[in-house]
Amino acid sequence: MVMLKSMEENYPLIDSNFLEFCGSRGIFTVEDFLIYDLNSLISFTEKKPNTERLKQGIEQVLSIVDSLHRPWLNGVELHKDAQKSKQTFLAYEGIDPFLHGVLREGFVTELVGPSSSGKTQVCLQAAATVAKEYASGVVFLDSGNSFSAPRIAHLVNQASFSTSKQANNEALHIVMKNIWCYPVFDIFSLFNVLHQLESKLKSEMCSVRLLIVDSFSSLIIPLLGGGGPYGHAQMISAGNLLKKIAHEYSICVLVTNHMVAGEGGSAKPALGESWKSVPHVRFLLSRDRETNTCTISVVRHPSMAAGNQAKFKICDS
Known part of the structure; x- marks a missing residue:
């Protein structure tokens, strides 16, 4: 400190x-x-x-x-960091072959999209997958009452190949046991939970592989209305703290950001230009409500070309 x-x-x-x-x-x-x-x-x-x-x-x-910005790193240091055994994780079965793993250890991944585009569904799928397939801890920071245990149960049951009701219940128990959900309704509670999490990780009191903030933008937008430096400083500080936790503890961090009207009525990410350099990876989500088909596009990715797209369907329970 x-x-x-x-x-x-x-x-x-x-x-x-x-x-x-x-x-x-x-x-x-x-x-x-x-x-x-x-x-x-x-x-x-x-x-x-x-x-x-x-x-x-x-x-x-x-x-x-x-x-304040992260100190410059030379090529040797960057190469060493890239060579670390950082894994990628499945976030949604239908898009994983395209994305080669939406979530990467040590990275902050951002999902941007308008309301009802599938952001929360992908977050819930990511939480269920990491908790079940990797038997790892997931921290879900919920800013809008978006976490749904029934939807998690539905996703787990969908992915289960067992015909045994007992086996399915056991799988669901493992998933629910590995997910910790915390309501965060302002930036102060976000910082409080993140500092508590960092303290527990440092003292090895818990094991976490995935940290989700849904929605990060809804916590920040109320601070940006005044036009002063306060909200911007809070946003950058929170973003840097997420990057620090991701990097130092090899955690996958997933945040969501909604869309707002820009010039000429076109939609743009809510957190603006100064935020877009904070996440390591950015994906844009959209959804056709008639066919229930989502389109995910690469905006920024360390190993994929911007503009690449994939389509997948989600099933709301």
Whole structure:
């Protein structure tokens, strides 16, 4: 964790008065700062005699966070990282031969698509597959009450080749036991769960192979409306934390992002230009409601050409 005090020498606005003010609110690190409700923090500055300087200090910390990027890596380091035994996982049976594994260990994969395009269905299928086929832990962060145990059960039963009801029940029990679902309805609860997960992974208290955030964009969009640096800094910080967890613990991370109206009425990903460089992999989903056929297109992938497409059908239970 980066201590705010470590910035004091290089940034004059982050002085002893600013550090004392933050400390009085329990804020000592950059992480503390980002998960704190900054609207409340700004309102607290109004009660201080040096209000404007404290506000400038808050803006400076946000600017510092916004400017942070992952350090450059040379070719040798990148090659070593690529050579690590990072596996790919099946996300949906109908598209896996095309995608060679939607999910890759150490990568953040983004599914972008309009409402009802199949994003949540792919997330549920991914959770069921990893929990069953790999007997591995799945963390499902649910921001819109999208997680459905009956739909998971339906997917597991569909994939089962056993005619024994007992065997099917045992398979379903394994899947449900390996999936942990957490409701997250704002960015603060997201950071809280991610930090708790990181702590457990570091101390080897749990084993997780897949982390899903459905929907990541719905947590961020409310913060971007003001036009200030606060929402953007929170978005980039959350994205970098997801990448850090994916990389350091060889976890597959899957996030969903919805579409909004752009110029001329055309649809575009909700999180904008600054976000699109964060995920390692991006797929675009669309769905024909009449035939219930989904189309998945490659927007960015380390080993596939952009524009490649595949079609598959989903079955809602």
